[in-house]
């Protein structure tokens with residue numbers, strides 16, 4: 025029976041994650057690095073084991089039972105992903121390795137065909153490096169222009185910048201949720217702004233798709249990318265969503281097996297969507313594992329997961345705000361903050377904070393979080409970051425607080 029303030033049954037959920045039983049330095053693990061990757065439930069681990077134990081074969085090729093079963097499961101997962109984000113059809117779901125590969129695919133395949141000299145690409149200062157570097161390279165190659173939307177002091181996008189930059193734009197690519205500041209950007213509004221200037225809207229959903237209900241049809245973005253490993257799925261499987269008409273117009277990214285229809289001596293033609301963009305043997309276990317992860321998330325409900333994280337963040341912000349000398353970055357309103365809190369303890373390097381927390385079995389990340397432009401904004405080399413998911417609870421926030429107090433004690437700050 026859930027207590028009144030509980031949105032989901034965390035105790036029950038924890039039982040599905042064997043790794044959360046681990047002890048580190050004799051203490052029960054508190055895993056708070058979910059923005060980097062999440063843990064995997066038994067259901068996902070078993071689905072992968074079942075694939076290798078019972079129907080491992082290469083997909084799309086064989087006409088024998090194992091190959092047909094593997095293909096069916098893999099393609100069922102694709103349909104599940106499509107439904108999960110409300111895509112129009114499975115044809116709009118391309119399996120890739122991760123968000124980084126998906127963004128590179130867009131910059132290479134769409135970008136090289138459509139970006140010309142002096143065209144403008146807009147990104148934001150909040151981006152993960154994977155939504156910066158591919159555009160920098162494209163812009164250099166094509167003699168195009170790269171512009172940025174900056175940040176306000178409290179870690180929001182400075183939307184006024186949008187109106188100051190030269191138009192028209194060809195691309196506006198932005199993150200849905202910041203992996204450092206936790207900021208939830210108003211994506212529908214940003215997509216509309218992009219479309220009004222004639223630009224395509226690309227959303228980095230790496231930190232949103234795992235944590236809240238997503239409806240790509242309603243948001244109306246042209247592309248969205250996300251990573252399976254950040255949503256209870258295995259490593260090495262990610263998703264590129266794109267509107268069908270764009271995928272039809274674009275040329276392939278990687279070429280070779282699987283992605284062709286006909287091959288002749290000097291010419292080839294391309295496979296149907298989505299396989300036109302999936303060259304070579306795919307990550308079948310990854311696809312199957314991701315499908316199972318989505319089943320797990322759907323059983324709990326994405327709206328409830330979001331509510332749970334909102335409560336955790338509210339509670340954590342209240343508790344951590346009481347600690348003297350703790351600098352917290354990003355917005356303070358849980359309504360516009362995902363389950364990510366970046367902070368620094370005054371006078372202590374973030375790596376020392378993370379090391380001491382590890383001695384207390386509180387596992388957080390420290391560093392630039394692949395968001396060096398965010399570090400520049402706040403003029404710090406690094407931040408410590410605690411990030412939550414559906415299996416975290418209030419007790420763990422208390423453990424985080426006590427471990428931070430220990431850091432202050434050890435460093436006498």
Ligand code: PMP
Pocket residue numbers: 059060122123124125152154199201202203228230231251394
């Ligand atoms: N974008 C954001 C916002 C992220 O948080 C991450 C992962 N930290 C990525 C992109 C890249 O994800 P991956 O490493 O799975 O490609």
